[in-house]
Amino acid sequence: MAKPILFYISHGHRQDVGGGKTDPGAVSGKFVEADLAYKCCKYLRDYLLNHRGSMTYKVAYPEYKGNGMHLWDHVQDIIRRRVKYRTVAIDWHFNAGGGKGCECWIPKNNKYSLELAKLILEEQQKIGRPLHAYDGKINTAIHKDSTLQFLKAPGPTLLFEAGYVDGKTDRKDFDTDKELKQIAEAVGKAMIRYYQKYK
Numbered sequence: 001m002a003k004p005i006l007f008y009i010s011h012g013h014r015q016d017v018g019g020g021k022t023d024p025g026a027v028s029g030k031f032v033e034a035d036l037a038y039k040c041c042k043y044l045r046d047y048l049l050n051h052r053g054s055m056t057y058k059v060a061y062p063e064y065k066g067n068g069m070h071l072w073d074h075v076q077d078i079i080r081r082r083v084k085y086r087t088v089a090i091d092w093h094f095n096a097g098g099g100k101g102c103e104c105w106i107p108k109n110n111k112y113s114l115e116l117a118k119l120i121l122e123e124q125q126k127i128g129r130p131l132h133a134y135d136g137k138i139n140t141a142i143h144k145d146s147t148l149q150f151l152k153a154p155g156p157t158l159l160f161e162a163g164y165v166d167g168k169t170d171r172k173d174f175d176t177d178k179e180l181k182q183i184a185e186a187v188g189k190a191m192i193r194y195y196q197k198y199k
Contacts, residue, residue: 005195008078009045009061010150011037012093012159014068023066026096028166033094036174037064040162041092041186048191057195058085071149078153088116088194090187091150095132095161100169103132105159107146112156112198113197117142119190120160127186129173132161160187 013025013034027035045061051058062077063069069077071091078087095103102124104117121131121138133140151157163170164181174180 003084003086004056004058005199006058006060006081006087007048007058007191007195008081008087008089009041009063010074010089010091011041011063011068014038014063014066014093016068016072024123025059026094026165028096028171031094031146031165031171031175033096033165034068036094036165036180037092037162039177039180040184040187043181044090044092044188044191047175047185051188051192055083055195056199068106073151074150078155078157082154086198087153087155088112088191089150089153089155089157090116090191091157091159093159093161094174095164096166097164098166099164100131101130101132101141102163103141103143103161105143105145105148105151105161107148107157108187109146110156113158114142115197116156116158116194119193120158120187123186123190123193124183127182129183129186130169131176162188 013023015023047058106113106117131141134180
């Protein structure tokens with residue numbers, strides 16, 4: 001019998017960087033990546049738990065109380081949890097640098113990460129979110145890079161960039177808690193679709 005699926009959530013940043021300070025991630029005016037990602041991950045966790053019904057997946061969000069974890073610690077935590085579960089891990093971010101749209105980073109040669117990335121981007125498109133791609137195609141909004149620390153964890157892993165904090169168009173999509181919740185719930189729908197295929 002297959003181990004149960006566990007959705008592992010990380011909000012990226014907010015970890016201790018010394019001197020009583022935490023990493024804010026990208027910042028543009030009132031838009032702070034760490035705070036936006038934290039809100040989204042709380043909404044995502046709540047959505048997954050509230051819509052679980054008779055489904056048997058588990059949810060882990062070790063940063064739920066707000067403090068961040070270093071990426072190496074996430075990898076070790078995922079390794080430990082894989083003794084009992086099939087982990088499916090997502091690290092949530094917001095981008096900066098003048099671009100537009102959402103995108104996913106996945107490890108090379110992991111078909112399950114690729115499938116989850118496609119599902120997430122499909123659900124983002126359904127709520128009108130643009131993809132970070134000039135041609136608007138999902139495949140060009142998915143990048144493969146196994147050197148990123150979070151993506152070194154075993155099993156399906158994914159880094160989701162939900163938009164650009166310094167992009168005027170993007171910021172209109174997530175300048176209210178209602179919009180952040182909608183983005184997070186779209187990711188939750190994708191994760192449940194993934195579970196329903198691989199349960």
